[in-house]
Amino acid sequence: MGCSFELGIVSSEETIAQHFLGEGVKEIQRIENLLSEFKSESQISQINQNAGESQIKVDPEVFDLLARCSQISTISKGYFDISVGPLKRLYRFKNDDFTPPDKRKIAETLKKVGHHFIKLDKTEQSAGLKRKGMKISLAAIGKGYAADVVRRKWKENNIAGGYIDASGDLTAFGKDENGNPWKIGIANPDNQDRTLFHIPLNDAAVATSGDYEQHFIHKGKRYSHNIDPKTGFPVIGIKSVSIFSPSAELSDALATAVYAMGIQRGIAFLDQLPQTHGIIINDENKVFFSKKLQYESISA
Numbered sequence: 001m002g003c004s005f006e007l008g009i010v011s012s013e014e015t016i017a018q019h020f021l022g023e024g025v026k027e028i029q030r031i032e033n034l035l036s037e038f039k040s041e042s043q044i045s046q047i048n049q050n051a052g053e054s055q056i057k058v059d060p061e062v063f064d065l066l067a068r069c070s071q072i073s074t075i076s077k078g079y080f081d082i083s084v085g086p087l088k089r090l091y092r093f094k095n096d097d098f099t100p101p102d103k104r105k106i107a108e109t110l111k112k113v114g115h116h117f118i119k120l121d122k123t124e125q126s127a128g129l130k131r132k133g134m135k136i137s138l139a140a141i142g143k144g145y146a147a148d149v150v151r152r153k154w155k156e157n158n159i160a161g162g163y164i165d166a167s168g169d170l171t172a173f174g175k176d177e178n179g180n181p182w183k184i185g186i187a188n189p190d191n192q193d194r195t196l197f198h199i200p201l202n203d204a205a206v207a208t209s210g211d212y213e214q215h216f217i218h219k220g221k222r223y224s225h226n227i228d229p230k231t232g233f234p235v236i237g238i239k240s241v242s243i244f245s246p247s248a249e250l251s252d253a254l255a256t257a258v259y260a261m262g263i264q265r266g267i268a269f270l271d272q273l274p275q276t277h278g279i280i281i282n283d284e285n286k287v288f289f290s291k292k293l294q295y296e297s298i299s300a
Contacts, residue, residue, distance in 0.1 A: 003143055003167035009154070010161035010177050016195035024150040031114060031146045034062055037085075046215035052132030055121060063125050063145055065138070065145055066118070067243075072141075072253045073115035076269070080257035081115045085135045088227055091234065100223075106232040107250045113155075113229055128171060144252025147171045151248070164248070171205035189281050196287070197279070200294060205248035209255035210240035222283055226259045235260055237283050244293070245276040260279040263288055 003130050007024045011017040036042045040049075043058045050056055058066075072080045086109050090101040117130040129136065138145075143166035149172050150164050161174025163182065172182040184206050185195035197204065209226060217223070223234035241259045243251040253275065258266035270278045270290040276294040 005143075005167075006148075006165040007166075008163045009159055010174060011159065012047045020157060023153065024164070027150050028146045029151060031142070031149065033069070035065075035142045035145075037137045037139075038119050039133070044136060047127050047129060050128070051129035051134040053086045053102045053128075055119065055124065055126035055128035057126045060125060063120065063122075063127060065141070067120055067122075067255070068249070070115060070120065071120065072250070072257065074268070076254070076257040076261070078115060078229060079258045079260040080140070080253050081113065082136045082138060082140065083113050083115060083118060083129070083134055084227055084229045085137045085157065086112045086133065087232050088225075088231070089225075090232075091225075100233075110232045118133040118250050128192055129268065137282060140256040141249055141253045143167070143169060143218060144205070144248035146169075146251070147205065163276070166248075169205070169207040169248060169252055170201065171251075186242055186279055188285075188287070199244065201244075204246055206244045207248065207251035207255040208240055208242040222225055224259070226256065228260045230260075235262070238263065239278060239283055239285070240279075240281045241266070242279045243276065245268070245273075250276070 004113055007021050009020055033039060034042060035044050037044050039045060039101050043056065043062050046056045065265065069082050090105060090109060098156040112131055112133040117134060118132055118136065119128045130292070147164040147166055147169065148171065151162070153171055154162050155173060161176065162216065163170060163172035170184055176182055177187050182201040183198045184201045186197040186199065188194040188196050189210055221236060223236055224238060226235045227233070228235055238259055243255045243258060245251045258270065258278055258280070261269060263282060265282060265286055266278065270276055278290045278291070280288040282288070
């Protein structure tokens with residue numbers, strides 16, 4: 001998944017909690033084996049290895065997730081795109097002074113990017129990439145999907161409350177160990193130890209896309225690790241985007257999409273979606289909220 005997971009269960013029986021924590025870990029590992037682009041035997045890797053050549057028959061679970069990726073790409077007008085990987089390989093994001101690749105290289109790579117070049121055949125239950133050199137990655141949605149699967153399985157087994165934290169992308173249900181509703185803290189992009197806001201998280205999920213660890217400075221300007229799939233250039237002007245929705249999968253994907261959209265377009269997009277809210281912090285630490293988001297400010 002390219003991240004660490006932390007799982008928590010609220011239960012009066014430690015043996016029950018330990019059992020279902022273990023089941024959650026097994027489920028995450030199973031999903032990683034299906035979706036990881038870094039495991040040569042995974043179905044995603046097989047799709048990438050056969051780019052421009054042949055379709056790969058995949059499990060219904062993988063096909064359905066790819067179909068939902070396609071739907072999110074469509075509603076976000078291409079700002080969410082799981083084929084953006086070749087562009088990311090052109091950059092390093094380690095906060096170093098770095099000269100970006102030339103425009104010709106970016107233009108050439110853009111020919112290998114585009115969600116409309118991903119072919120899904122529902123009848124054959126297969127997936128493929130229309131152009132050689134293409135690669136897909138579920139890094140921007142896979143961990144959210146895994147969190148949703150674990151949450152659903154726990155609820156089906158009558159777990160009273162719990163959370164799944166995938167490197168800061170959090171989904172929770174029920175009540176915490178004190179019987180209170182779960183709350184999530186939104187961190188200051190410049191100081192992860194300082195919380196700016198608390199947001200209630202009632203049977204919902206939040207995902208944050210930020211450039212805290214992966215960005216670079218070029219000629220005094222800060223460039224994010226998030227790439228605009230339409231231009232091939234890193235996004236500027238935003239430090240973090242947090243998305244709240246009923247689904248960790250959706251929050252995960254939309255955090256990436258809204259980051260690439262920019263502030264005005266991103267907020268307008270979120271305001272059209274039911275049960276979906278967002279917080280955007282720009283490069284001047286100004287905060288922008290979507291409509292009807294309930295939050296509690298933390299005094300300095």
